[in-house]
Amino acid sequence: MTTFLGPDFLLDTPEAQRLYHEVAADLPIVDYHNHLPPAEIAEDRHWDNLGQLWLGHDHYKWRVMRWAGIPEDRITAPATDREKFDAFAEAMPRLVMNPVHHWSHLELWRYFGLEGTVLSPDTADQVWDHVNAMLPGKEFGARGLLRQMNVKFLGTTDDPLDDLAHHKKLQGDPELVVAPSFRPDRVFQIEAAGFVPYIQALATLTGSEIRDFDGLAEALLQRLDHFVAHGCRAADHGIELLDCGAEYPSSQLDDVLRRRLDGEVLDSADAAALRAALFVTLGRAYAARGIVMQLHIGPLRNNSSRLLERIGRDAGTDSMNDFAIAAPLNALLDRLDRSDELPAMVLYSVNPAHNAILATTAGNFQDGSRPGKIQAGTAWWFNDQLDGMQRQMNDLAQMGLISTFLGMLTDSRSFLSFTRHEYFRRLLCRMIGQWHKDGLLPGDQTALNDLVRDISYRNAAKWFLD
Template sequence: MPLPRRRDPDRLLPADPRTRDIARDLYRSVSDAPIISPHGHVPVEWLRDDTPFSDPADLLVTHDHYVTRLLHAAGVDYADLGLGGHAADPRDVWRILASHWHLFTGTASGYWLEEEFAEILGVEGAFGPDTADHFFDVISERLASPEYRPRALFEKFGIEVLATTDDPLDDLSAHASLRDVLPGRVLPTFRPDKYLDPDAELFASNIEALLGATAQPTSFAGYLRALKERRAHFIANGAVSADHGVQQPETADIDPLEASRLFDAVVEGSASVAGKAAFRAHMLLQMARMSVDDGLVMTVHAGVFRNHNSQTKRAFGSDTGHDLPVPTDFVRGLRPLLERYGLERNFHLVLFAVDETVYSREIAPLAGFYPSVFIGAPWWFLDAPDAMARFRSAVTETAGFSRSSGFIDDTRAFLSIPARHDTARRADAAFLARFVAEGRIQSRDAERVIADSVSGQPRRVFKL
């Protein structure tokens, strides 16, 4: 039975009537297309265990840093939201959100939550302080029903591919248990940051665990073999990509003897700041080399200063909303990597940024020359309707549509996946409709492009 709707069916489409008519047709052509999500952070255990979501606050507030950071900016104590292990009554957390709901007007997170309320959870009416308890009760009832358990929602959302993000030492048994259970595929993603970055917490212990798990000696050669072995394990369990989160996209091509010396120093804890930076940059290049060899798509998410506030980090941990964007330099930083592997046809390198200035200046020109480079979709602070339009304007005239990754939701907020993909489809329909209305492309080309953006392009880029 279709859920009740209260949203404008033409939301995010152009205001001009003629352009809106074009956009409406384009959007409708892909609105029900399956969801391909080749990079995200939904815990695989949710699908393996198929446990009902506990309550509205835990699902939609406490673990969503898009939401908690804006509440924090308004003076809400993170402890009152249940972060950092602090006990908080879910209904009280929900009421805090409702009492501050006006702060989310015009924000992407406010838009997504309204999408989830109306289109997924089927709650009618306006959310706010007066309706907070009503929304909490209705959503709680929904979450307790079999139709809203994770596997049922996976099927309801029309997910064809969902990639998780996983530690290299994960045995991936949860993924294996889901094989042939769901109507779509759940794929692991190799995320080796804490084994590559000497500044990562417990770096030496991480390396010891990696080498122990693969029975490799404590040497640079053994370390590389260990990483290669774990990548092979991921590939055997369906992985198609390896993801790398870095503050700066720096790469370095270092002599093997020097690389070995640096490895010894970073493991011992004696490396200088410059030495750690050189090792980190060389390992990003080594990950590209391995992707050339084993075929894993290499994604790089750059430009985030993690844990900007040390007091918040100590009290509430990482991923609680205090990561902030910084400028990046892809052209100079990636040149050593691209000198070695940029022309390799089997190598796919997808670049994501939160520094909008690099789209037209660096990433689109790189993707417009190197066959290996693809433009990652707007990410994190930029995965919002207006930012998506700016992204298309910044990259299309230089690199066209074919050099982009297709939409990537990159989320842990499971219920927001269809909302985010729908947002991207509407934003692309609006952008293409303007091109058609201005006589810049033909309608048939716009239809082809938007269909390709939700299916063909992500399949090609991520080798699906």
């Protein structure tokens, strides 16, 4: 009989069981995109209670709590940590088959030894008291939680204006590499009200006078080099609208930028041209510095103005968008590729309808310089659940090369989220085990072992640790 999240959860063939338990389970973790606060790692933060640790920044949990009928006063302010935890325990029985239900129990079981305990109002006191008694221990601070999951690399998400002081403190750690990722989204939000103040802040920080495109580029590259000096291995672009504007000459780009800095509202063609020029300029800089460029495409953000006003951004009210990406994405990559200045790149879309587009686009721009130089990235956000990850890997396997795949990441603000790598690895072993059973893969155990090790750990380690 199969038990809830039991030892062979998802492992429904003998080969899947062997691959997971003997090969995948104990591999280190390279988590190359997440939103953990570097300050909390550098300071080895400890939390007062499970509510603070578990629910403080996790909009995945906030979202499903609202859906389960929990009022906002028990999810965010003014509820106490215990009240928020009790509300989550009350919601938990309604969350069945949502990945949060699986993840939450894996977190309780793997970090805190609560195997077999199912969270509900009946077990809330037991879980609360058990976990809170453990939290003061060394292994339950920020660094201890990472050590428990054998995390070797973290790629955080950092604005170009960040001073990276906490990353400086973390450099040279022999156990854990924490690298900043350059996230210049606000420079690309040309139409936004905050664009001009942001460029002014960039100018002040870099000692620049930004009045033309070259000045803007030089300021951004100065900040990028600051990131490289602090161990940066990747850039990350959150793209809410993917367009590819015309290729303007320098004088026209200068005019567009000056008009925007003077407060003019640009038309869509000018804004798109400026955005494309920034994309190409930074892409070339990443290629020259060996920086991996990640594109996170397609969220529709902050859709509830009520909750945006009350809580702010990242409140759990984002969803998938459905705009076309194939033509602009290929055009942007081609602008970099035609001069042989395309950086290694990972492409993600929050819309699973784009899986095949990403896989086939990645295939257009491979150049033999490294296996899978352009990646169709892992199932992202709403898709990092069982069906979503399986769809993404099936598309990649049959339209590209799954053997070069970089595997899982958490994309999380929670220090307890690393059991998601276990979730992914179990599914991966299930899929490979089934392919083996169906005669779709050779029966060479060494080759199967290498495939699991590569996708679970070694491919990402070669990109971000070597």
